[in-house]
Amino acid sequence: MSSDGSFKDVLEFFDRAAERLKLERYIYDILSKPQRCLSVSFPVRMDDGSIRIFEGYRVHYNYALGPCKGGVRYHPSVTLDEVTALAAIMTWKCSLVGLPYGGGKGGVACNPTKMSPSELERLTRRYVYMVLPLIGPEVDIMAPDLYTNEQIMAWMMDTYSMLKGYTVPGVVTGKPVDIGGTLGRNYATGRGVAIVTVRALEHYGIPVENATVAIQGFGNVGAYAAKDLAERGVKIVGITTSRGGLFNSDGLPVQKLFEEVYVNRRHPSEVGGGDYIGPAEANKAILEMDVDVLIPAAMEEQITRENADRINAKIVVEGANAPTTSDGDRILCERNIPVVPDVLANSGGVIVSYFEWVQDIQSFFWTEEEVVRRLDERILDSFTRVINLAEKEKLDLRTAAYMIAIDRVARAIRMRGIFP
Numbered sequence: 001m002s003s004d005g006s007f008k009d010v011l012e013f014f015d016r017a018a019e020r021l022k023l024e025r026y027i028y029d030i031l032s033k034p035q036r037c038l039s040v041s042f043p044v045r046m047d048d049g050s051i052r053i054f055e056g057y058r059v060h061y062n063y064a065l066g067p068c069k070g071g072v073r074y075h076p077s078v079t080l081d082e083v084t085a086l087a088a089i090m091t092w093k094c095s096l097v098g099l100p101y102g103g104g105k106g107g108v109a110c111n112p113t114k115m116s117p118s119e120l121e122r123l124t125r126r127y128v129y130m131v132l133p134l135i136g137p138e139v140d141i142m143a144p145d146l147y148t149n150e151q152i153m154a155w156m157m158d159t160y161s162m163l164k165g166y167t168v169p170g171v172v173t174g175k176p177v178d179i180g181g182t183l184g185r186n187y188a189t190g191r192g193v194a195i196v197t198v199r200a201l202e203h204y205g206i207p208v209e210n211a212t213v214a215i216q217g218f219g220n221v222g223a224y225a226a227k228d229l230a231e232r233g234v235k236i237v238g239i240t241t242s243r244g245g246l247f248n249s250d251g252l253p254v255q256k257l258f259e260e261v262y263v264n265r266r267h268p269s270e271v272g273g274g275d276y277i278g279p280a281e282a283n284k285a286i287l288e289m290d291v292d293v294l295i296p297a298a299m300e301e302q303i304t305r306e307n308a309d310r311i312n313a314k315i316v317v318e319g320a321n322a323p324t325t326s327d328g329d330r331i332l333c334e335r336n337i338p339v340v341p342d343v344l345a346n347s348g349g350v351i352v353s354y355f356e357w358v359q360d361i362q363s364f365f366w367t368e369e370e371v372v373r374r375l376d377e378r379i380l381d382s383f384t385r386v387i388n389l390a391e392k393e394k395l396d397l398r399t400a401a402y403m404i405a406i407d408r409v410a411r412a413i414r415m416r417g418i419f420p
Contacts, residue, residue: 006085006300012326014088017402020393026418027410034084036060040130044123047116054123056108058131060140061087064412067138068104069094069350071145071174072127072156074120078107082300086145089321090350092405093343097382099354104140106131112147124152128159135160137170137361143353144174150186154179170360173353182356183368184375185349190224191372192348192379193319197225197293198232199383200315200340212249212291214238214313216283217298221319221346223262225295230254238274238286240298243267245282247289248274288312296323297346303328311337318342333396341398343405344379344386351378 011032018028038058043051057080060068070090083105091103108127112120134140144153153175160171169180177183184191201208211234215222218241226236235251241261246252246268253273260266269276277285287294287302290312296302297319303311308324308331316332317340318324324332324339332339352375359365390400 006322007081007088009301009322009326010085010088013329013398013402014092014406016399017406020395020399020403021407021410023406023410027413030413031062031406031409034059034061034087035063036134037080037084038131038134039080040127042126042130044119044126046119054108054110054127056106056127056130057083058106058134058140059083059087059104060134061091061103061105062409063102064409064416065095065102066100067102067136068140069099069101069143069353070104070106070140071143072106072108072148072152073146074108074110074112074123074148074152075146076109076111078109083107086321089343091409092402093347093350095405095408096343096386096401097347097351097378098408099350101141101350101354104142105145106142107145120152121155124155125159128156129163132160132163135171137168137357141170141353141357142172143349150174150176150181153181170357173356174349175356180356180360182352182359182365182371184371185352185356186220187224187228188352188371188375189221189319189346189349190226191228192351192375193221193225193295193297193317193345194228194232195348195376195379196340196345196383197229197234197295197315197317199380200317200338201292203387204315204338206292206314209233210235211293212237213293213295214286214289214291215295215297215319216240216286216302216323217296217320218257218261219297220262221349222295222297223258225297225319226254227258237291238289239268240279240282240286241268242279244269244276244278245286246271246274246276247285293317295319299323301325303332305331308332309335311335313337315340318345321346329396329398338397340383341401344382344397344401347382348375348379351375 087105094101153172161167175181238247260271294313300322303324305327308328386401
């Protein structure tokens with residue numbers, strides 16, 4: 001995400017909805033700023049014996065609805081602005097789908113692909129120690145995000161537990177099942193994207209069978225979404241990774257790609273099943289494909305004012321957080337291309353994270369079928385509420401989603417009052 005626009009874009013989306021809601025000035029001022037921001041720097045001993053200093057962040061955007069919830073990402077581009085934007089998105093996402101959470105986010109500026117497992121463990125444990133005042137199962141619950149996974153969550157949970165002197169599984173979600181994780185969490189975000197995509201196709205009158213879909217990003221979200229959609233009869237005609245993309249107008253062999261590219265990390269060019277294009281050209285090609293649905297499921301700020309007029313999809317479903325800038329979004333709206341926003345489309349992950357947290361607190365765990373059923377019900381209910389408001393008020397889907405989310409948080413602030 002670029003350093004000059006991420007939080008600004010989120011605020012522009014917020015402003016559109018806030019204006020329609022006619023928020024009181026004090027509510028507007030509260031919700032347009034994060035409530036807490038923590039910046040930390042800390043040393044980590046590397047495998048060669050050298051000491052490196054890393055910078056990290058944890059932001060609580062708003063906690064009127066409950067403890068903060070949000071992932072931790074490891075990436076060289078992590079900045080306070082980026083983390084603040086993502087914490088704001090988490091606030092609206094949790095509110096929209098009816099969770100008793102505020103929004104938080106964290107990150108460390110590092111290159112995890114260049115670090116050994118032992119270096120990552122030391123970095124993770126030190127980061128948890130540094131943000132300790134802001135985290136806890138009733139304060140702020142962390143989760144996986146970009147380049148973090150269930151192993152890193154296990155280290156985070158263990159570090160927090162050791163510092164507390166007893167096991168606290170509810171301090172993180174997305175951890176292994178053996179230490180309090182939930183069944184269904186690994187594919188929850190991708191499944192949610194797939195469910196929303198199918199529902200959007202139905203709503204806009206496009207037959208689901210053989211509908212064409214292009215997916216930018218074949219990580220956890222994109223790969224599971226592709227697999228789920230293919231099983232529902234959708235034709236996946238293009239996918240990209242950081243190492244290039246595969247394209248086939250007749251449909252790609254999704255199960256094979258899932259196993260070889262996502263699970264086994266093979267290079268797309270070695271797998272076959274479609275025409276391979278290198279990374280630079282593939283990213284442009286995937287965004288401009290003439291398809292029924294485009295799913296940007298990679299990084300932020302992919303659809304911008306520079307390329308939004310070249311998007312040829314009938315529907316955009318945001319699998320990633322903030323893949324569309326405010327300028328890009330405005331152009332898509334002017335072109336009557338509906339965008340199912342990130343706060344709705346990729347909410348499956350935080351919904352099942354909430355289920356995991358509830359199970360940890362109760363020490364009573366659900367079957368996978370129950371997790372999936374509850375996920376489907378909650379995300380489809382949220383989709384219906386967004387669609388209904390959009391049609392009633394003649395709004396785009398993002399503004400409708402933000403209005404629902406902001407209104408719920410605003411009502412909580414009014415009821416709680418101002419302390420002291």
